[in-house]
Amino acid sequence: MTAIPKSRSLALLALPAALLIVGVYAAPMVGLGRMSFNETGPTGAMVNAFSFDIWAQMLGDDFTWELTLNSLWLSFVATTAALVLGYPLALFLFRTESRFRGLLIVLAVAPMLVSSVVRVFGWLAILGDRGFINFLLMQSGLASAPTRLVYNLTGAAIGLTESLMPYMILALLAGFGRLDRTLEEASASLGAPAWRTFTRVTLPLSLPAILLGWLLCFVLAMSAYVTPKLLGGGRVFLLATEIYDQAITTVNWPLAAALALFTLVVLTLFLGTYSALSRKVQA
Amino acid sequence: MPSLSIQGLTKRYGATVAVDGLSLDVGAGEAVALLGPSGCGKTTTLRMVAGLIEPGDGSIRLDGVDITRQPAYRRGMGYVFQSYALFPHMSVSANVGFGLDERGVGRAERDQRVSQALDLVRLQGLGHRKPKELSGGQQQRVALARALVIKPAVLLLDESLSNLDSKLRDAMRQEIRDIQRALSITTLFVTHDQIEAFTMCDRIAVMEKGRIAQIGSARDIYDDPVSRFVAQFVGRANVLPLTRTGDGLSLAGAPVSVSSVPTGDVDLFIRPQLVKLLAPSEPASGLDRLTGKVTRVSFVGERVEVVVDTAAGRIIVEPPAGTTPPDEGADIGVGWRPADARAFRREDA
Ligand SMILES: Nc1ncnc2c1ncn2[C@@H]1O[C@H](COP(=O)(O)OP(=O)(O)O)[C@@H](O)[C@H]1O
């Protein structure tokens, strides 16, 4: 048998993954990059070229920046809401000694098994003008006209939040490693009431979980398409929906490619800042 | 320093009775050990005193004030956890100062008391470290300092030394005992290690199955165990089966006397230190005696241990220091004063 040097044999292990990434990720990205320097002919067909026209047009358009802000804002709101709602749930699931713990965890992440289209229709039934919530509001006399809860940013945010929650809960559960009941008991024995124990011990110790969950869900939110598209009713303009529209509806491939790369840059910058900040917070 | 009084404390977990009507008084400034085998309910008792679990029944009083239903954070008990339970995200100083923050102690006084507490446990200068940067012994001291700095009503220690190596444990025992005495802190100390209980406490409460089997000084318990369980759990004892004869008891045919004898089948208990080695035919007035053969002589540290096989069974003898031990294989006699022997009912095998 020939002895393979250790570092080389380890590198071999990474080969399949590396090939896969080059094949399905890097190569298309390069293709996308190349495409963004093409031009659109008068007929709307893509013309091979090497010009910065599309980039200049995109970056000079206020609408691009509006899309960026919308996307960042919606992702921020939905991710934060998923965190606030998911945290107590995850903490309960982490802590419970119930023999149904496994089942409860499966239930918490079960929505992942349902197609997002189906879930969107569920939300329409709940949030629509003649949906469940408005029915209750009007029947109880709290409102005389239906409140707009779908086909706007609110609807998109609600739907997105719900679709992020399973991921948030899983990420939190994975990150809760340092949480320890004994530490909370120590805190209580030292004179801290429950809420002080929460802010001084539980919350700081779950910070790694929070940072991880927030990051994961933010990335998912930025790339979400179906939920905000359907619940936004075409009135919520985001980077993801615009890329789709440019590629499929308008068939402006160079612009769609440029937008996609632009989104990638925005996300990379954002995540760079985020991880630098979170390293500082955790130090 | 307040006194602690526990009355009829009970805790059930389903069918298990973890603590079963336990009553115990700890005087002001006194250190009492709860000594018992694993699973006898020591931790459960301590946690009820601290308010970390709710008692099913019974009461806990501090200087006569009922605190049975008071939440843990209002009790002001200093609890030293077996795992230390130091806050990993805080420095040593912050850990020690935690309880002072909760009491609203001002910054200057807090810093001063924290540094005093660190001095007390000989950790001066390590305040800025994180717990994980300390050795096990040092972490243990931080946990102790954190519990002491709040001037606890009662200091509660749960097997606090069991995670240390034996040398460090000896040193910490002495250190904790000195601090406890110097500050005269009312202390309840849980352990399954009798040496720990003997060296660190004024009185020892031996626990069996959620109850206190016997309470008293180390000497009392060692010399005068009230039950078979206590006699066997605390110290070592030779156990020899007795048979009832017409008007008395006999050990392998030889008549013996024991002060108080329970009914039923009984065994004789005698401590190895209280057995004397005799020449095989030496007359021994006032002693009950047996003859046998020396099967082993071993040196256990500074002690000598002689194993003698007799007709009644194997007897371990610890002769006083300075005696010349007999040769292995020699015929020998063993004897003891009847007053030193105890008889306890035989356990169902
Ligand atoms: N939370 C609990 N649930 C069920 N049983 C428990 C619980 N805590 C303790 N027990 C049981 O109560 C008994 C006493 O436990 P514990 O107080 O921890 O004993 P010790 O500290 O003396 O080793 C044991 O039989 C243990 O299994």
Ligand SMILES: [Mg+2]
């Ligand atoms: Mg225990």
